[in-house]
Amino acid sequence: MDRVTSMVSERPVVIFSKSTCYMCHTVITLFREFGVDTTIHELEKVPRGREIEQALSRLGCNPVVPAVFIGGRLVGGANEVMSLHLSRSLIPLLQSAGAIWV
Structure with missing residues (x-):
């Protein structure tokens, strides 16, 4: 748990992913379209990925x-991110974390 806490505190937006997950790809693409420089940890490629999982x-x-994770806080998965986006809450959240400037 400490490792996850350390990893998510390093950058404004951190996504734990798997390269074969299409929903991961969708969320990552959404953030890239906003111009967010996300840190992506693909669990099958990082050391001790199973423990992180x-x-x-x-x-x-x-x-x-x-x-x-946005601003060191767990936002959730694809459903939560898309809900935030549709309710127009995602951009302000990214702004407050210093992930984007609009």
């Missing part, structure tokens, strides 16, 4: 990926 599960991520 278990920690994300304990945090309540279901499914485990994508797990999106």
Whole structure:
């Protein structure tokens, strides 16, 4: 759990992903279209990825990926990110985290 906390505190937007996950790709593409410089950790490629996956599960991520953190805080997965986007709450959240300037 400490490793996850450390990883998400390093950058404004951190996404835990898997390269084969189409919803991960969708969320990553959305952030890139906003011009957000996201830090992406693909769990099958990072050291101790399985342990990170278990920690994300304990945090309540279901499914485990994508797990999106903005400003060091867990936002959730694809459904939560899309809900924030549709309610026009995502951009202000990204702005307050220093991830984008509009």
